[in-house]
Amino acid sequence: MISPETLVFSLIGASIVLILVVVIRPSITASREGKIIAFLALFIVPVMTAGVGASEHIERSEQTQFCLSCHIMEPYGKSLYVDDPAHIPAAHFQNHRIPADQACYTCHTDYAMFGTIQAKWEGLHHVYVYWFGTPMNPIRLYHPYNNRECLHCHAGARSFESATHMAMVDDLKSNKISCTTSGCHDTIHNVDKLGEAKFWKPLE
Amino acid sequence: MRNELRISGVLLIFGLVVEALSLCWNTALSFMSFVVIGGLFFASGILLFLYSLVSSKD
Numbered sequence: 001m002i003s004p005e006t007l008v009f010s011l012i013g014a015s016i017v018l019i020l021v022v023v024i025r026p027s028i029t030a031s032r033e034g035k036i037i038a039f040l041a042l043f044i045v046p047v048m049t050a051g052v053g054a055s056e057h058i059e060r061s062e063q064t065q066f067c068l069s070c071h072i073m074e075p076y077g078k079s080l081y082v083d084d085p086a087h088i089p090a091a092h093f094q095n096h097r098i099p100a101d102q103a104c105y106t107c108h109t110d111y112a113m114f115g116t117i118q119a120k121w122e123g124l125h126h127v128y129v130y131w132f133g134t135p136m137n138p139i140r141l142y143h144p145y146n147n148r149e150c151l152h153c154h155a156g157a158r159s160f161e162s163a164t165h166m167a168m169v170d171d172l173k174s175n176k177i178s179c180t181t182s183g184c185h186d187t188i189h190n191v192d193k194l195g196e197a198k199f200w201k202p203l204e
Numbered sequence: 205m206r207n208e209l210r211i212s213g214v215l216l217i218f219g220l221v222v223e224a225l226s227l228c229w230n231t232a233l234s235f236m237s238f239v240v241i242g243g244l245f246f247a248s249g250i251l252l253f254l255y256s257l258v259s260s261k262d
Contacts, residue, residue: 012223015220016217016221023209023217029209047250050219053223053227057227127236
C-alpha cells in the first residue's frame with residue numbers, strides 16, 4: 001500500500017520532470033501536442049500537486065506533534081504527562097483513551113456536521129495569530145467546552161452508566177450542566193500549577 | 205512566450221521544492237512555509253503561464 005507521503009513526493013518528482021521538459025525545450029509548444037504538454041506541466045499538474053500537498057498538510061495538522069510545535073503550546077503538552085488520574089487530559093492521553101498521536105485534535109474538534117472543517121479553520125486561525133498576531137495570554141477556548149465532545153465517546157459506555165450520570169444525562173446532553181465546570185471533571189490542563197505537579201515518565 | 209514559459213516553469217519548480225521541503229517536517233512553521241512561500245511561487249508561476257497564453261500572438 002502506497003502511503004500518502006510517498007504519493008505526494010512521487011507527484012512532486014513527476015511534476016518537476018514534466019516542467020523541466022518545457023523549461024529545457026520550450027520549442028515543443030510550437031506543436032499542438034506540445035501546447036497540451038505545457039498546459040499539463042505548467043497548470044494542471046502543479047495545481048493538482050499543490051492540492052495534494054495542502055491536503056497532506058491539513059491531515060498532518062491533526063497530530064499532537066503539530067499542535068505542540070508552537071512554543072505557546074508547550075505547557076499544554078507537558079500537562080499531558082501529569083501523574084494524576086483526576087487530571088482529565090493527562091488520564092485520557094496516558095491511558096490511550098484517545099489516540100496519543102492525535103490527542104489535542106481528538107478532544108478539541110467539534111463532533112458535529114462540518115465540525116472537522118470548523119476545527120481546521122480555527123486551527124488555521126491559531127497558526128495565523130501565532131505568526132502574525134498576538135496570541136491570547138493565557139489561552140482560552142473560543143466557546144465554553146461542549147459536552148458533546150465528551151459524550152461522543154462516553155455516551156453509551158459502561159463507565160458512563162453510573163447513577164450520577166444517568167440522573168443528569170439530559171442536562172449534560174443539552175449543556176445545562178458542563179462535564180468540566182460542574183465540580184465533577186474540572187481538573188483540566190491547569191498549566192499554572194505544573195510547577196507543583198509530578199510527571200509520568202513513559203517506559204522506553 | 206518561450207521566455208515566459210521558462211520563468212513560469214522555474215517558479216513552479218521552486219514552489220514544488222518548497223512543498224517537498226515543507227513536508228519533511230510536521231510543524232506550524234513548515235505549514236506556513238508551504239502556504240506563504242510555496243503558495244507565492246505556485247500562484248506567480250501559474251499566473252505568469254496563463255498570462256503568457258492570453259498575451260501570446262502565436
